[in-house]
Amino acid sequence: MTKIKNNIVKLSAEEKIKRSARELFTQKGFAAIKTRDIAEKAGINLALLNYYFRSKQKLYDLIMEENMVAFRNGIIQLFGNTQMNLEQKIENIVQYYIDAFLENRDLPAFIISVIHQHQHGNVIDNKFYTAIGNAQKVFLEQIKTHLQNKGINSIHPAHIMTNLMSLIFFPFTSSNILKSRAGINEQDFIELMIERKKMIPLWIMSMMEPTVNFKK
Amino acid sequence: MTKIKNNIVKLSAEEKIKRSARELFTQKGFAAIKTRDIAEKAGINLALLNYYFRSKQKLYDLIMEENMVAFRNGIIQLFGNTQMNLEQKIENIVQYYIDAFLENRDLPAFIISVIHQHQHGNVIDNKFYTAIGNAQKVFLEQIKTHLQNKGINSIHPAHIMTNLMSLIFFPFTSSNILKSRAGINEQDFIELMIERKKMIPLWIMSMMEPTVNFKK
DNA sequence: GTCTATAGACGGATAGAC
DNA sequence: GTCTATCCGTCTATAGAC
Incomplete structure (x- = not known):
């Protein structure tokens, strides 16, 4: 997470993925959510999810x-x-x-x-x-x-x-x-x-x- | 559902599928359950599920x-x-x-x-x-x-x-x-x-x- | 770190034999 | 009605370029 001028916070890709994942998993659970849903909501590339969190399961466990x-x-x-x-x-x-x-x-x-x-x-x-x-x-x-x-x-x-x-x-x-x-x-x-x-x-x-x- | 001798009730395939589906869907919801889980639990062939209920979604809606x-x-x-x-x-x-x-x-x-x-x-x-x-x-x-x-x-x-x-x-x-x-x-x-x-x-x-x- | 492209597995559904 | 075999779209995960 990097602070930029005017005190506006620009989230890192990692953080964006995590926040999107939390919202979706908390609402609908593990099975109902696709990694593509998370990537799309976070506005990041699908591959980054695995880059940062290794797998859907590990990301879910974290959340x-x-x-x-x-x-x-x-x-x-x-x-x-x-x-x-x-x-x-x-x-x-x-x-x-x-x-x-x-x-x-x-x-x-x-x-x-x-x-x-x-x-x-x-x-x-x-x-x-x-x-x-x-x-x-x-x-x-x-x-x-x-x-x-x-x-x-x-x-x-x-x-x-x-x-x-x-x-x-x-x-x-x-x-x-x-x-x-x-x-x-x-x-x-x-x-x-x-x-x-x-x-x-x-x-x-x-x-x-x-x-x-x-x-x- | 067909009654056989000794008052033991032998369930039809359709009924077995429905009961298995109800138990599984009620426990874990739609997304977490595979049609193969239902078929296995019911002890019937996977194809029968679609034969009787057309699709997983229709079976779930029924349940x-x-x-x-x-x-x-x-x-x-x-x-x-x-x-x-x-x-x-x-x-x-x-x-x-x-x-x-x-x-x-x-x-x-x-x-x-x-x-x-x-x-x-x-x-x-x-x-x-x-x-x-x-x-x-x-x-x-x-x-x-x-x-x-x-x-x-x-x-x-x-x-x-x-x-x-x-x-x-x-x-x-x-x-x-x-x-x-x-x-x-x-x-x-x-x-x-x-x-x-x-x-x-x-x-x-x-x-x-x-x-x-x-x-x- | 971030992307595109794709491998590879899975799962829902069906064709067609019996 | 019930089975086997298989199709085919979807999804997770990764290889590899930038």
Whole structure:
């Protein structure tokens, strides 16, 4: 990447390929994208893709790894933190992921697809699951303690963690449904997502209240 | 499909192809699957695929349409019902979809992918969105009324509908994370999903209580 | 580093025998 | 209806000129 006058940044061919590849792979996955699509979008010659990245598969692996980094680091640092109380932690998690997904709207569907299609044995994936394992345990333990303090033993901590991730991820994958007929446009959608940064923690905390769990 | 003695059902080649195709396409999508994969899985000759279904694309369209039918009909009938009160309706929706997804575990990720990748202009998809549009409106209106009765005007009805779908869909796409290190196996996972049929309605109803929304 | 041209493999589809 | 053999367009990857 070379800076030129007027502070305008002219991207190198390598960078242009990578950005185009990220956008396309994140939207549609490995199999649906042709190297020609990437080259065309980047405005570079097809041969340069192999020159810089060796193969389509290696380029994809690079993109995937980078796409998963933010997700993985978020889990490790936010979920695994042992200083913060549960409510603060949930607020931070919600903030972090919603901000990240507003920046990259295809990321949630990409991550969901990768997680869903995971088959044990893959080296990259195993590294991934091992890395988030401990952080997950810390968070689940914290939920468990919180529930015990509230006198609730009827609900598995995994529900709360799953619900948290559900409320963060899913809306980004289903904006097309809201936009179709619910009278919600792109700007409305963004505002709703911003509102959720405030609301999701309230919703999740209320799920751990006796009044909700023992109702009826 | 021909019945033979001992009540064992021997599938026709056509049916074998369709079942194999459904499993593979639902798991990995159109682009990642080769016609040769389908033929091999079905134990039939590659040429038969084209003989019965004309092309890979036509076979996929057939599978996708069938996969989306249950989802679409669920929305139209359950969301669009004008007789039932909101709580009963939510209970029915949760029951219906969780039961369906327990039967076909890859369906949620498939539906999410189709919805997410939708670009307006596609005929099948437009039919789909038109069909669910009214049912969606009925449901949103009902939520709006419920919120007004509770004296809550700080929250958009779309949040509630989105939350409901989130809590139903997402867990099926992320079971791999729970299974990796949270000490949850396949049987535990199924039990958790069954518990959710009872819990999700309570969680959603509580989101429409003033105590939750005006807290802090 | 960047291009053109092309090798070489793959995958969808079909012709034609049985 | 089912098979084998094969066609042919497409796609990844590379050789080699500049």
